[in-house]
Amino acid sequence: MENNILIDHYLDLCGLACPVNFVKCSLALENLSSKDILKVDIDIGEAENSVIEGLKEKGYKVKILNKDSKKVTLIISSE
Numbered sequence: 001m002e003n004n005i006l007i008d009h010y011l012d013l014c015g016l017a018c019p020v021n022f023v024k025c026s027l028a029l030e031n032l033s034s035k036d037i038l039k040v041d042i043d044i045g046e047a048e049n050s051v052i053e054g055l056k057e058k059g060y061k062v063k064i065l066n067k068d069s070k071k072v073t074l075i076i077s078s079e
Contacts, residue, residue, distance in 0.1 A: 005065075005075060008036035013051075014043050014071050021047050022054045029060060029076065038076045039065070048072050 011028055013021040021042055029038055042051055044067065052062050055076060066073040 005037060007039045007075075008032065010039045012041045013047070014041050016042075016047070018046055018050050022051050025051055025055065025076070026058065029055070029078070032078075034078045036077070040074045040076060041071050042074065044070065044072050 009028060009032060011025060013024055016024065025038070025040055025042075032038060040051070042048055052074070055062050059078070061077050061079070063075045064072055065075050
């Protein structure tokens with residue numbers, strides 16, 4: 001993943017239960033333009049899996065920027 005990514009919006013969804021994290025992420029993406037990039041921090045495990053799979057099903061491109069023992073940082077775009 002490139003280090004020179006221009007982030008348009010950021011959400012910290014750590015600590016939120018499923019499906020709240022997915023819903024908040026989806027709502028944020030609906031309000032962005034097609035060229036905007038959203039950076040999201042979420043808990044690893046169930047939240048990580050449900051958000052990534054759900055967004056991919058909705059047609060978004062999801063890339064893992066960073067992952068540690070507690071959270072994962074995602075880069076999400078529609079292009």
